[in-house]
Amino acid sequence: MVTGRKIGLTLLLIVLHFFAFSQILNPIKWTSESKQINDNTFEIHMTAILEDTWHVYSTKQGDDSGGVGIPTSFTWTDNKDIKIVGEIQEKGKLLDVFNELISAREQYYGGKVTFIQKVEVAKATKAEVEIMFQVCNDEGCLAPDYKTFSFDLKPKKSTTQNKTLDAEEGDSAEDNNELTSTTDDSNDSSTEESDADGAVNLPAPDLSSANQDVDNTSESASIETNVDVKEPSNKGNRTFWEIFIFGFLGGFAALLMPCIFPMIPLTVSMFTKQSKTRSSGITKALIYGISIIVIYVALGLVITAIFGPGALNALATNPWVNIAFFVLFIIFAISFFGAFEITLPSKWVNKADKGADKGGLIGIFFMALTLTLVSFSCTGPIIGTLLVESANTGALLGPAIGMFGFSLALALPFTLFAIFPGWLNSLPSSGGWLNTVKVSLGFIELAFALKFLSNADLVWQAHWLEREIFLSIWIGIFFVMGLYLINAFRLSLDSDDNKIGVPRLMFAILTFVFVFYMIPGLWGAPLKLLSGLTPPKNYAESPTGFFGGGGLTNNASQLPENAHYGPHQIPAFYDIDDAFAYAKEVGKPVMIDFTGDACANCRKVEDNVWSDPRVMAKLSDEVVLASLYVDRMIELPEEEKVYSEVKGRKLRTIGDKWSAYQIEKFQSNSQPLYIIVDEDLTHFNEPMGTELNIDTYLQWMDEGIENFNKSN
Missing domain, CATH: 2.60.40.1250 (Thiol:disulfide interchange protein DsbD, N-terminal domain)
Structure with a gap:
């Protein structure tokens, strides 16, 4: 009885799996x-x-x-x-x-x-x-x-x-x-x-x-615009956890700025000396830390309340706004380099300082507000960067969560050092290294500025910052940053000390490693770590990089007749009959790739799975790839404009042809859909939809190829 149930359940799962790929949307x-x-x-x-x-x-x-x-x-x-x-x-x-x-x-x-x-x-x-x-x-x-x-x-x-x-x-x-x-x-x-x-x-x-x-x-x-429509989510946006971590790291970076770091021992000492008991000092430090968090989170909520989450997201993708951010970040970078300081009006600082003199809980709150205002010349660029990135969540709490992460990192040291005052002895003394941190952040701000200019360029398709130019500028920025970290030159606010410490040396090494990592991108390397930051590979002077150097092969004579270079220069046929003819000649199975130019998941699979060398090798050497685009609007020859039962009309375009083929042969109209078959359309494994796990994708390909080889 148990065995019968297991068999029945197995059959049910198989049927459900089949229908998962057979539904017509x-x-x-x-x-x-x-x-x-x-x-x-x-x-x-x-x-x-x-x-x-x-x-x-x-x-x-x-x-x-x-x-x-x-x-x-x-x-x-x-x-x-x-x-x-x-x-x-x-x-x-x-x-x-x-x-x-x-x-x-x-x-x-x-x-x-x-x-x-x-x-x-x-x-x-x-x-x-x-x-x-x-x-x-x-x-x-x-x-x-x-x-x-x-x-x-x-x-x-x-x-x-x-x-x-x-x-x-x-x-x-x-x-x-x-x-x-x-x-x-x-x-x-x-x-x-x-x-x-x-x-x-x-x-x-x-x-x-x-x-x-x-x-x-x-x-x-x-x-x-009088119809109330729920705006679809953008899966490319940052998650709340990512925004929180980004904010926390920003707050940690702000701690190391010359405007804030020296304030830590001074503030903690004041709490401990003015308090009659240790618990009183800890309580004041806790209130101080909570006040910092409240101030910054309130800032995030106010900004969102003024603009709204939808407006923030629209602003973040507007080309003119991105141009404005580009200019703003250039100004931030120059400020960090020491050319000038960005400060808030002095009367704001004076009023907050007067409030701090009142004492009690209100006085502690105004002390936190004073720190926020005084340190703006250091934290302003970091906060600006964080709010821009937070806007991309398109959600109401995005900026608030970013500010929470930032303020938490900022508040923790003041509270922890009040609880454990002995830790103060382990803090490094203030000095020229604080300005080094500030200047290094200036280089990073400069690099981010280019990202915003690139966003506007991509929207307008102006081709100002194609991939090679963008990477060349980033390589230059971080190479100069590396030279700065090894003391090859100094800026106006740097100390005259010729020695560099071990931490600075390690950061210099990491910076040069990053530079060397980017250089192959000029010749077409994918640079996965920079995905989403650099322009896409097809937005370039050459999709294979300088001198056509990036890809599996660049020799067009190696392509089979009627084949084309697909993603990552994998040979692909755009017509199923051509694919079957070549597959019969070389004795390989055909892997049908139902795809589309507007298919987001197709691009994800191609960028994240097909780019793996093992997958590329199998697609190039062990199967014949037939990429059938269901949304290509190229007109069919008159003799191919035949009536389609599944479409209920005459076929007109190449996209029509492959869409009808997918529905008729495989009872599906969603993409991507991958199927390993022979010329008789015999399946050698179950069809595969979106799968971003490389090992799972490889196992699926191995199963289909192995079953094909067994049948032949």
Whole structure:
């Protein structure tokens, strides 16, 4: 009996695993209606309703943004009785975000969006429009799809017609959609729809209506933002723990600044000497530390309350704001180098100092406030850096958590040294080394400044700071920092001591090691430790670095016929028939890679898994890779524009072809999907989706390759 249950459970798990890769995702529904606004003018409303986490792109997506998502577009069937009036309008909450993974700006809608087109009709007629759209979430995109609506428009009668359809169903409008009237029943008119099933002969995408172009990407299209849509999360943002740790490290760095470090023994001594008992001194130190935390956390909350979490995230990705941060960080760096000091108004410090004279709990709080204000010349740049990074969480508590980490690190020494005053004897004496710390942070601020300039450059696609230039500047900055740490030169505020201590020497060595680590990046090395900081590899003068030096091979003659260099220069076929022909010739299995240009998880697997030398070797030598892009909008040859049962219409683009192939052969429409097969499409293991564990991915590949070899 137990054995039977185990077998049944095993079979159930196998079935569930199969269906996990066999589901057809269906995250969008469309509704349409026409509204008569005067005798011969109508508004055509086409509304997309999306499931949680999914979005559809604006008609403006791709306008100088560099985004890879397919913009929603509308093609009207040529009709001499219809005149298109103005540009198409979009009504919804437009999200304008910078996608760090693909280094491009994207404009899209989540939840619900209505596209509105005004038309004028000369007489009773039928208007037909085809919508091309693509839906995506944070993990990837489905292949672009089409919908066709038709509307019976009768002038001089007020009519509204409405219907709903599922964006993935291929059934006819008569079977699936109920026509409802929202105005006078006597003026009802039926609305027909071609549900993307090929029943209506559609024009080529560039045809106009009544000799008037329908410009769907015009900058003059008005965007209303009165629909409450939950903004999708950005998985590339820092977590709260990362922000806390970043803040804590920033607070620790601030402790070593000349404005704060000398204050530790002075403040602790004051508490211990003015207190009649040891416990009283500890209590005062605790209140002092808590006051520091309260002040900085309050600062984080105030900043968020003023701007809001969404505004902070938008500011962090806005190119002009990034330019402003670039200038600000340059100023911070120059300040740390000793050219000038950034200070708050002296009257603020004087008022806080007067409050400290009151004594008691209030006096201790004002002592903490005085420290905060006096030390701003040292902590200001660090706090500014922290708040900018915290903004990228896009969450209400991001800046507050960052400030909590910063203030906790700042407050701990004052409290701990009050509890254990003997530790004060182990503190190093103040001296020139404090200025060395400050100058070193100046070099780091200078490097961060370049990151903000790079962010703006990537959004605008201006190619000011391509990967090689960015790395060259960083190499120069940290090389000079290394020279400074070994005392090769001094700045104006440095002491005249020619000797360097062991800690300074160790930091100098680490700095030079970092420089040497970056140098191979100029020749195309991936530099995984700097992922997210440097521009992506494809944003470069050459994707393989200077002189074409980065990759497995650069000899195009080594590529099989009809193959191309894919990620990490792994040979890949973009046509399944070419892949099968070559695989038969060399006796290898085909690994099908259903992917997309806008597939975020595809890029994650390629960047984090395929970059492993063991995986690269297997992809290059043990399988024939067929990368089939389901969102490529390249027009198919006329002979390949055949009717697809699974799509319910004729195939038009290469993306259409491979999307239909994936659905028909493997009952799935999500990417990435990896399958190891032979020319008969025999599976040699279970399909694999997103898998970022390299060992698991290798085991999966080994299983498929081994089973193929056994069968042959």
